Amino acid sequence: MKTTHQTNAPNRERCHVIVVEDDEGLLRTISEYLRKIGHEVRTATSAAAAWELLLQEPADVLITDLKLPDPKTDGLDLLRRARELYPGLIVLVMTGFASVRSAVDAMRCGASDYLPKPFAMSQLEIALNRALETRRLREENERLRSQLMERESFDKIIGKSRPMQRLFQLLEKVSQVDSTVLITGESGVGKELIVQALHYGHPLRRRHRLVAVHCGAIPENLIESELFGHARGSFTGADRDKPGRFELAQGGTLFLDEIGTMKPDLQVKLLRVLQSRQIHRVGGTRPIPVDVRVIAASNEDLKAKVDRGEFREDLYYRLNVIPLYVPPLRERRSDIPLLAAHFAAKYAHRNNLPKKEISQEAMRILMRHDWPGNVRELENAIEFATVMSGGRSTIEPGDLPFEIQRESSGFSLPLQVTEEGLDFKSVVSELERNLILQSLEIAGGNKARAAALLDLKRTTFVEKLKRIQRGQPTA
Template structure:
């Protein structure tokens, strides 16, 4: 009986009954307290931890049911057992609906009540274990707003922690669009001892070159037309913190040279200025292209590349870590539900299957948008295939990506394409052949090769799909 150490609170207005229960449960080893009404029970619960409440349904003042409702609200972890006279069994039903763990009819045998209590405590501790386990899982698969259980994501969390711990180490994040590069940069910053200083993101491709230079380094008054006053650059603004150079691959040769100097000497000089300003910032940069290739092609300076790439971080495409998809979907469902103060909705099985198999060229951002789209379109508690964006459901679009994914041969791609078009044409072979720009015979031959073409119906250009039921009578599609 592993639950005997727990605390039980008895709420009973009849003194002899109260005494009897106290003695009985104390002898069994429980810690027992007893009070005579609901108001006192609440005071007790406010003061100390309690695992279980046994309460009479009929009490002076606050009734047993009202007490139960209050416990459900404020102490949902506390199990409640209701004692009720057999004559008022309907109130026991009511109590169960309100969330009582169990009930017992008066008069009862003490041993019977002991079993009821033991079972209730057992169920309660199971529930708590499950809850703790869930919290632990959430913790393990969540890191600074990044969600992922796949091996690459788990490794990423470790790499981020290691980078964060090295105050000055530059990091270069490479990943396709929407894989979470900015999120990773923020995670590095907010897990480092620079977290109380600014995190300054700069998108190198969004700002024209001349402007970017003064944005980064600042400018002296009169340095160029329009420079009416001296301004600090973003690197200086980030003093003590982290500069995030996004799309670093688009940086011009000229600025590459200037940035290299900043990294080497840890000083900035304003445009048109003479003063060397010492800086204490970490540089995290990101690119959606392989920078090494750009170095090989002579587009990106090798020396700057080495400076930026002290610790490389590579983010994999979502299609290469599909086991993260259910977790991400749930994460976004929750996020949007919280934003709108709504209960969390879920995806129907088929919709989830599509989410799992889509190739996600826009990666996590595309997935996030798809979830938001579904939440906006869907009306019910369960989101269906119809609620997903057509870009996700129109699988034809992904045939090439899919083929690349499993190194399909040309013949295999042809097979898949022909079958997809056939599906789109609802099995109508004439239309399929026409759409494919091949003659019917060629199509039949192919379909037979694929084990799809020996049906009688096919000979006159229709397959089974064309035979529709109408008013209980089978009608051929062509005659409709």
């Protein structure tokens, strides 16, 4: 048996391999060779022993002989059972009784390759590398497919309100061009989704990368290198050339988030890049052309910063070619039911819970809240409520985060009887609800202490609290 080490593309991936062969000499040759090229190897001389190894610890690769000395099973049976146990397992089959039928049977059962004996160790390595590369490509395709589905969901920005319809009309036009865009809006309104829509809606840019930089999250002494890259030897620890975010986004889109936090000296350099379409790496001497669409975003009023001398006016106008304003949630309350239903469905599915509806009372509370954290806060609240509702199909007021419940209870009760009368039970129920929630907050969630604050028995307090959580009247 030859053991020459000759491959076209040496494999660099370390794998956990199980080798099954009743010829102990061949078993030793294969296992020693695989260890030599960097793999971790366990061995077995029978299908039963190999099955025990698979049960003890998962493997990346199974290399098995088709003909094994087991009275009840052979290599083909082992292959079937192993692939049922680990569907992603790579299986290479060896046999000294090669035939078209046995090869077809093995491939149908999920074998990645088929090695007729005798074979050189280099042939085994090539077959293994080929199988690993196939798996890598399959996993990469699955990852990209998953990303594509996510991107498509990002493109479906939710909103039917008039402010959002105006924004959609702008997006449809702006996504087709290369002009620089400045997105403004409060934190949590979904500026990242707008960036996604602009990038993936572009007929050419979407084929390349969308690279994001949070300007306020990178230390001041590193951000220039992050944006423009650095040359080898430009500073201590720069032992190689490193491309910056502009180069990584070549042909695609560079998203500069929180641009208002950028320091004045870097603003000058960014302006120069936008004007020349060239960058210089830190410590580098030659200009590097860049073809990148720049989208910037800020939750601050950049014009006000310009007026205060905190942001360069020329850079502001260079960025603000096409301004896009994303309205806060309180300016588009009619979108709250759509968003809430979307998030409820999303988190019910993610947590294997029943489909959720939102009760009228719970929706009334959501509509009344001002949402200072905007869509992000609403999403968090609905995720919380979805989990709290558990196996129930309806989200009730008591499932919402406590601070939102508490805020909703702060309206004036119509305690003065008028000629039109009032709903006595509703007024009393709402008063009880407010008092119970307030006492629970003061008591830090301790039900016994909260009950004592209201001079109630703990059992009575708990029963009323349960009725609140189910959205039922307490009185």
